Amino acid sequence: xxxxxxxxxxxxxxxxxxxxxxxxxxxxxxxxxxxxxxxxxxxxxxxxxxxxxxxxxxxxxxxxxxxxxxxxxxxxxxxxxxxxxxxxxxxxxxxxxxxxxxxxx
Amino acid sequence: xxxxxxxxxxxxxxxxxxxxxxxxxxxxxxxxxxxxxxxxxxxxxxxxxxxxxxxxxxxxxxxxxxxxxxxxxxxxxxxxxxxxxxxxxxxxxxxxxxxxxxxxx
DNA sequence: TGTGCATATAAGCAAATTCTTATATACTGA
DNA sequence: TCAGTATATAAGAATTTGCTTATATGCACA
Numbered sequence: 001x002x003x004x005x006x007x008x009x010x011x012x013x014x015x016x017x018x019x020x021x022x023x024x025x026x027x028x029x030x031x032x033x034x035x036x037x038x039x040x041x042x043x044x045x046x047x048x049x050x051x052x053x054x055x056x057x058x059x060x061x062x063x064x065x066x067x068x069x070x071x072x073x074x075x076x077x078x079x080x081x082x083x084x085x086x087x088x089x090x091x092x093x094x095x096x097x098x099x100x101x102x103x104x105x
Numbered sequence: 106x107x108x109x110x111x112x113x114x115x116x117x118x119x120x121x122x123x124x125x126x127x128x129x130x131x132x133x134x135x136x137x138x139x140x141x142x143x144x145x146x147x148x149x150x151x152x153x154x155x156x157x158x159x160x161x162x163x164x165x166x167x168x169x170x171x172x173x174x175x176x177x178x179x180x181x182x183x184x185x186x187x188x189x190x191x192x193x194x195x196x197x198x199x200x201x202x203x204x205x206x207x208x209x210x
Numbered sequence: 211t212g213t214g215c216a217t218a219t220a221a222g223c224a225a226a227t228t229c230t231t232a233t234a235t236a237c238t239g240a
Numbered sequence: 241t242c243a244g245t246a247t248a249t250a251a252g253a254a255t256t257t258g259c260t261t262a263t264a265t266g267c268a269c270a
Binding site for chain 2: 227228229230231232236237238
Binding site for chain 4: 015017041042044045048049063065066067
């Protein structure tokens with residue numbers, strides 16, 4: 001992988017919120033409203049983070065009626081590196097628990 | 106490793122110049138004047154990048170008369186992750202060649 | 211068709227980032 | 241001790257980032 005392009009990926013992962021998002025997406029797909037609950041962050045803020053990931057081809061979206069679920073894009077040239085990086089971090093179960101009572105359905 | 110602290114490392118690596126520096130330091134120690142030649146970048150700019158790496162404990166320095174050589178800090182808690190990341194990138198031999206005629210000595 | 215919820219996007223702002231130039235410090239060797 | 245080289249640091253400017261608030265779009269369901 002090119003240094004130039006790799007640096008872009010690493011910069012995207014180099015943000016607390018986005019890194020957590022990735023780690024969560026590693027274990028299950030999520031929609032925006034879940035992230036707003038998990039991170040106690042405004043909906044536009046979450047959408048803007050996701051936009052960056054989508055623009056870089058790191059995540060894919062699939063609409064399920066009102067909701068849009070985001071997943072890690074396993075086809076991305078960055079996916080192997082992403083996996084390696086994520087393996088160094090603990091699962092974000094705690095964060096997920098925080099949002100259990102607010103899960104959208 | 107904590108997400109919070111990991112994001113700091115990834116942000117530091119998420120810069121084209123610093124990522125190249127890391128990759129070069131993986132194969133050999135370097136001093137500031139070499140980096141200025143390799144990257145065709147001003148000396149203060151290089152020093153400021155290195156300062157960030159040093160502050161995060163990612164590199165160590167050792168003075169050799171006039172020159173200060175920087176090395177990857179193998180004792181850093183981040184070192185295993187750094188290694189994993191760097192393994193995805195090609196060696197920076199080309200950049201090193203560019204500076205061969207300018208090596209300081 | 212109209213209302214409500216989920217999401218996207220735009221515009222604006224404050225803070226962070228990355229340079230620049232200027233200057234200070236540390237070492238070497240005549 | 242002085243001149244030259246290597247490096248660090250400070251201050252300032254331009255750019256980028258990550259939020260905010262306001263508004264638009266898309267879908268579901270009565």
